[in-house]
Amino acid sequence: MKISFVIPFHNENKNCLPMIERVVSYGKKEKLNFEVIPVDDRSTDGTGEILKKTVKKYKNVHPVYRKSDKVEKGNTMGKSLIAGTKAAKGEIIIWTMGDRSDDVETYGKMIKKIQKGYDIVFGSRYMPGGSRGNLDLLKAFLSSWGTRLAGLLFAVPVHDITNAFRAFKKEVFDVIGLESVGFSISPEFAIKAQLSGFRLGEVPTIYTNRVEGVSSFKIYKMTKSYLFLYMKLFYDFRLRPQFSRVSKGAGSKS
Numbered sequence: 001m002k003i004s005f006v007i008p009f010h011n012e013n014k015n016c017l018p019m020i021e022r023v024v025s026y027g028k029k030e031k032l033n034f035e036v037i038p039v040d041d042r043s044t045d046g047t048g049e050i051l052k053k054t055v056k057k058y059k060n061v062h063p064v065y066r067k068s069d070k071v072e073k074g075n076t077m078g079k080s081l082i083a084g085t086k087a088a089k090g091e092i093i094i095w096t097m098g099d100r101s102d103d104v105e106t107y108g109k110m111i112k113k114i115q116k117g118y119d120i121v122f123g124s125r126y127m128p129g130g131s132r133g134n135l136d137l138l139k140a141f142l143s144s145w146g147t148r149l150a151g152l153l154f155a156v157p158v159h160d161i162t163n164a165f166r167a168f169k170k171e172v173f174d175v176i177g178l179e180s181v182g183f184s185i186s187p188e189f190a191i192k193a194q195l196s197g198f199r200l201g202e203v204p205t206i207y208t209n210r211v212e213g214v215s216s217f218k219i220y221k222m223t224k225s226y227l228f229l230y231m232k233l234f235y236d237f238r239l240r241p242q243f244s245r246v247s248k249g250a251g252s253k254s
Contacts, residue, residue, distance in 0.1 A: 003027070003034040003111065004090030004170075008080035009051070009098040010041040016050050019100050024058055026104045037088050038098070039064045041080040062087070075221075078178070078185030081164065085173050094167045101208050102165045109203040110167035118201035120168035120193050124160035129204030136209070146187060146226050153234055154191050158202040161190035162226070165205065172198055184225040188233070195237045 005023050009016045020036055027034040040048040040063060051063040064087050066080060085093055092114055096102045106123045113121040125132045125140075126147070132140045143162040150156040164186040172193060180188045194200055 001033065001092060001115075002090040003032050003092050003094060003107075004037055004085075004088035005034065005094050005096055006037045006039065006081060006084035006088055007096055007098045008039045008041055008077050008084065009043060009047050010075075010077070010080070011043045011045040011047060012098045013043070013045045013047045013050055015098055015100055016047050017054065019098050020054055020058070020061060022100070022104055023096065024061070026107060027060075030108060034060060035089060036061045037064060037084045039066060039080040039084040041066045041076055075182035077164070078180040078182050078188075081185055082178055085170075088170065091170055092167055093170055093173065095164050097164060103206045103208070106165070106203060106205040107167070113201045113203055114167055114169065117199065119172050119198035120166060120190070120200055122158050122160055122190070122200070122202040123163065123165035123205035124158060124202040125163060125205060125207045127159040127202055127204050130160070131204075131206045133207040134209045135207050142223060149230060150187055150191055153230060154194055154237070156190055156194045156200065158190070158200050160202065161187045163207070166190075168193075180225075180229065182225060183222050184229045187226060188229055191230075191233050195233075 005027075007019060007023070012019075016038065020038060023036050036058070038051050038054070038061065040051055048065060054061045055063065064083050066076075066083055081095055092111060094107060094110065102123065110121045110123065124130045125135070126144050144160070146162040147156065147158070147160055150161055176189065176192045176196060178185055178189055178192070190200065
């Protein structure tokens with residue numbers, strides 16, 4: 001079974017090479033059949049040039065380059081993850097962040113859980129055994145409550161859906177239509193998967209706040225986008241489900 005690691009990079013010239021090397025090293029150590037799909041998301045700091053050099057060094061690194069669009073403003077991580085996932089060849093996709101905040105040792109636990117029949121597995125900072133690490137208290141509070149609200153509105157059964165760090169079967173992505181442009185793609189994917197009947201699981205992970213570079217995370221914009229998303233999905237799936245229900249397709253259910 002092939003694994004595709006999809007990694008978005010926006011102006012991450014200090015992080016992109018160390019992050020790719022970290023993933024490649026893990027894949028080789030665990031003897032995985034894998035590829036790395038780094039996505040250069042409109043970078044202006046030389047990230048794209050660094051990625052082009054990694055292709056010569058690693059045959060299983062296949063970058064995707066998203067060009068700047070005059071219409072696009074702000075964070076477009078969602079578009080990056082969608083573009084990278086569409087280009088991926090693996091049966092299992094792992095979204096992992098380019099700022100080196102995610103623990104690569106969590107990959108193995110995610111893959112094992114997928115192999116046990118789960119359709120999407122989240123790296124959870126807020127379940128027993130997990131840790132938010134040095135994440136700012138306010139950000140941790142808002143991200144954990146984003147998941148709690150999703151649990152109340154949509155019966156999402158896991159502890160951490162606001163972090164994009166997750167593994168899933170490619171077929172799940174193919175069935176569910178993702179629309180979010182920015183950070184809200186993380187809860188959107190989880191909620192739509194839950195409402196569509198896919199099996200959600202989680203494993204504990206330890207988060208590390210970025211050391212290099214500047215985050216594009218904006219608390220106000222993130223909170224606003226999450227609330228808008230939840231209202232839209234609640235309306236679509238709860239108030240008029242006959243028009244919005246996504247067919248589960250080939251996903252497994254328990």
